[in-house]
């Protein structure tokens with residue numbers, strides 16, 4: 001059973017809602033379980049919604065820290081965007097509530113945790129696993145772009161894994177609703193495309209670049225433009241200094257796909273629906289969308 005109906009969620013994020021509606025959820029609605037992790041602004045706990053018995057992840061953020069770092073606006077945007085997205089590969093945000101000191105986000109529980117840890121454990125993924133993940137992310141991004149949402153911060157740290165092994169895009173902190181082209185500089189340098197590094201206008205095709213970087217990192221264990229100095233990463237991105245090391249051995253069809261995504265001219269990057277038809281995806285991605293090992 002879902003823990004909130006769509007109309008309840010919409011009431012909670014609507015700016016016109018009354019105080020009573022916005023405070024529909026309270027901490028008393030949840031049994032709090034083990035800590036799942038901690039982030040910059042607070043902690044995440046496993047929790048059970050008492051009425052439905054539904055397991056969720058409760059993210060507890062301290063208002064004082066949000067204020068100090070001036071990210072309240074970013075959080076509001078994250079909540080508004082993420083709570084309206086419904087896709088099997090996007091982490092659900094069911095709702096939120098707050099008290100005097102804290103803001104609580106009620107999130108879908110991703111039982112297998114961070115993809116980043118999995119990647120660290122195995123150093124790099126085999127092609128079946130990488131292709132299955134890339135295909136599921138492409139489908140999630142097609143869905144987002146169809147709703148005029150660009151994520152802008154696709155990287156292993158922002159991906160969680162559900163109980164069945166399905167990938168879940170989390171952390172919409174840098175995402176935007178885009179009816180206008182954006183010029184804002186944001187995100188970690190390694191995953192940024194040339195047009196964002198150079199602060200020129202950018203559009204939804206930034207996510208194709210980041211997915212190309214991620215695909216490379218899945219297969220090689222390191223992002224493609226990594227360098228010791230920030231300024232060298234910057235140069236390598238601008239020049240699209242893409243090199244494929246001899247080890248681990250990666251098929252040429254995978255390299256072909258990466259080369260078609262990491263293209264400086266954003267309009268020439270392989271569109272996501274074409275990516276799903278690329279021979280590497282067709283040959284290696286599990287059609288179920290879940291990597292079964």
Ligand SMILES: Nc1ncnc2c1ncn2[C@@H]1O[C@H](COP(=O)(O)OP(=O)(O)OP(=O)(O)O)[C@@H](O)[C@H]1O
Pocket residue numbers: 036037038039040041042043044057059091107108109110111113114157160171
């Ligand atoms: N929905 C979830 N399901 C399972 N584990 C989660 C969930 N959300 C967060 N976690 C765990 O809690 C940790 C902290 O999450 P959180 O989103 O607060 O921080 P972060 O993304 O690491 O950092 P930041 O503060 O920069 O957003 C994550 O790294 C993850 O291990």
